[in-house]
Amino acid sequence: MNSTALMTFKSHIEGRNADVSIYRDRIEWVRGRGVSGKKLTAGLLTGGVSFLATGVRGSGAGTEMIPVKNISSVVTKRDGLMFTKIVVVASGNTIDFRVPHDAAPGIKSLLTDLVLGHVPAPGHTPPPPVQPSASPSQTGSAVEQLQQLAQLRDAGILTEEEFAAKKTEILARM
Numbered sequence: 785m786n787s788t789a790l791m792t793f794k795s796h797i798e799g800r801n802a803d804v805s806i807y808r809d810r811i812e813w814v815r816g817r818g819v820s821g822k823k824l825t826a827g828l829l830t831g832g833v834s835f836l837a838t839g840v841r842g843s844g845a846g847t848e849m850i851p852v853k854n855i856s857s858v859v860t861k862r863d864g865l866m867f868t869k870i871v872v873v874a875s876g877n878t879i880d881f882r883v884p885h886d887a888a889p890g891i892k893s894l895l896t897d898l899v900l901g902h903v904p905a906p907g908h909t910p911p912p913p914v915q916p917s918a919s920p921s922q923t924g925s926a927v928e929q930l931q932q933l934a935q936l937r938d939a940g941i942l943t944e945e946e947f948a949a950k951k952t953e954i955l956a957r958m
Contacts, residue, residue, distance in 0.1 A: 789806060791891065791894055792805045792806070795881040797881060808852070808903055809851060809852050813848055813881075814847045848879075852895075854874040855874045856874060856899075866950070867882050867883065867884060868884070868885050869881065870883060870888055870895070884950075926957070929954050933951060
């Protein structure tokens with residue numbers, strides 16, 4: 785197997801954060817351990833009784849992989865104000881990678897090229913996507929967007945770096 789990743793990114797997969805790597809021959813993702821938001825909420829609402837019943841250990845941790853040769857389709861779908869789902873359909877498996885809108889075109893392009901056999905040269909970096917400017921009526925006010933960003937950061941969906949980048953982008957449009 786090839787060990788040089790063509791692209792790496794963070795994603796939200798099946799309710800958990802994951803580190804995703806795309807190689808010439810496969811897509812791999814690693815989900816870390818931790819307590820999910822659902823489990824934490826249930827624990828708080830039941831005063832810890834649910835933690836006693838089910839344990840605190842998080843589920844879903846581990847590594848998964850899809851060989852590129854098994855991928856039959858790559859589709860993108862908008863998923864809210866800030867995210868896009870990249871749906872990878874492979875024989876026997878479908879996985880949704882939830883990524884920021886601006887990252888989705890590059891990821892989809894790379895996966896499509898790999899599926900079609902257009903293997904990028906080593907060190908290939910997809911061109912940055914062209915972002916259409918959003919009108920205020922489409923996206924709401926900058927204050928609302930910043931509040932939503934902060935909520936996503938506080939919930940652990942966005943990293944501090946992703947939050948800072950989006951905040952800068954929103955403030956630049958003002």
